[in-house]
Amino acid sequence: MTKSNHDADVAFIQALAELLRENDLTELQVKREYGEDDSLNVRVSRQMAQQVVAQVAAPAPVAAAAPAAAAPASEPAADPASDPGAVTSPMVGTVYMQAEPGAPSFIKVGQQVSEGDTLLIVEAMKTMNHIPAPRAGTIKRILVDDGAAVEFGAPLVILE
Template identity: 65%
Template sequence: MTKQSHDNDVAFIQALAELLNRNELTEISVVREYGEDDSLEVRVVKQATVVAAPVAAAPAPAAAAAATPAAAPAEADPARLPGAVTSPMVGTAYLAPEPGAQAFVKVGDVVKEGQTLLIIEAMKTMNHIPSPRAGTVKRVLIDDGAPVEYGGALMIVE
């Protein structure tokens, strides 16, 4: 690898990072082809940083109860719900094998571990997403054709 191609690759990766930030994305994956047996595969992922706030002196019990909603964290992030099936990649989710076809599963269906729940299209590849467990589909959290992010909740299977 020459110094010039290395510098070009670094500039390309920096441009991807800027694109990620400018469009408020969490992940970008790209394959850059140079020739028949020469390519560069790049995956840029933005990790959220969690900063804990300092704990102040304990407020009166009534004030503490009013300040802490009970179900807010679980409802705010469906991926933390019990039985959540999360996306292993960024892409477009399809609930049926082709337009107009019956969905792979619907709410109330009993599924086996490994059974296809939906498809995620990423980089023009259709990826079947299997059920991680046997159970019943309780909720479908996405619409057909919706964009999904890595780690985003897709369904609840309990």
């Protein structure tokens, strides 16, 4: 790959990142073919803290930076997943605290909920999955942020 190709690729990746921001997208993936044995695969995605991460797979080895792990704010020493009131994620996905942007959140700390009330939404494979309260109670803690990625079994909310 020549220096001019490298500069053009950097400009291309920056343009993709800007496109991601301007159109409020969460991910873009593009493959550029330069020739039979020369191509560029780019995946640009926006993480929870609105940072842009680009992964580049090119013919030459490229060092990849590990994404920073985001810890929930004010996390105590005890594992929230072991709390008896923990409501965990039934799937891998992205958390949404309201039905649509600008709408009020489903829950707040201190709020009373009934069994079956929607606590939040986990989007998985373009499907919005409402996570219901397993029982009636009070929201003690919310352990995830809006737009955060969650794993299967990750604690979402503490319900007492």
